[in-house]
Amino acid sequence: MTGVAADDVLNIRALADADADIIAGLAPDATDVEVVFPSLDGRWGQIRAGERTGWVAMRFLSRQPGQTGDSYPAITACYGNEPYWSLETDGEQAQLTLSGETLVDGYLRDGTRSANRIDIFGFAAGDAEGEARGVLRRELCSDGMSDRLFGLSITLIYVGARGHSTLSGCCVLSN
Structure with missing residues (x-):
């Protein structure tokens, strides 16, 4: 501020x-x-x-250093429900849980911006057991459970030792 x-x-x-x-x-x-x-x-x-x-x-309000409108959003967490899932990251490591079970606990590859849109980004997270690839969009997102709105939506695809899932939800830059 x-x-x-x-x-x-x-x-x-x-x-x-x-x-x-x-x-x-x-x-x-x-x-x-x-x-x-x-x-x-x-x-x-x-x-x-x-x-x-x-x-x-x-x-x-002022932007934090390194932030621009088209830079990869530094997410800290993404959430979804029915089934409940979360992706938490510190910028280097990521942990994906689905219904209380950890599916991924490993690396987070830096995201990349879409080649033709400044509001869409992709990333990958994984370990030896599986990988999650996600697409982030700068758009209003609702968790469907509260009156809160979020500025980032996510579609996430997990493929690994525990099967595969396509998940959707909302992300935050800070908790």
């Missing part, structure tokens, strides 16, 4: 409007604020706020 006084908070509003109800606030030293969707005029950004989403004024 930038430009918020040390004794103040950045208001999270119900709508992209300075007169909208305040639903929460961000501390002036907050980091890793993930904008899941910008307003059409670019002045507001929709963010996750607990189990909800809200809007903050973009003039108080």
Whole structure:
């Protein structure tokens, strides 16, 4: 965040409007604020706020070093349900679990951007037992269980010693 006084908070509003109800606030030293969707005029950004989403004024946010609109999103986790699954990563290693069973616990290959789209990326994660390949898209995504919205969707294909699965869900840049 930038430009918020040390004794103040950045208001999270119900709508992209300075007169909208305040639903929460961000501390002036907050980091890793993930904008899941910008307003059409670019002045507001929709963010996750607990189990909800809200809007903050973009003039108080700045990109982290190395981030550009077309760079590979540095995901930390992806989730899906029915069946429940998760992919967690630290940027080098990845762990894929499906219904509580670990399918992959190994490397994460850096993602690549689509050759013809700036909003689609591919990656691979694997170990000796199997591999998961995924396609990330910058788009609004719902987990189907809460009012939260996410800015990245994923389609994941696992092939390995424990069979194969095609999974879909949403991803986050920070937890």
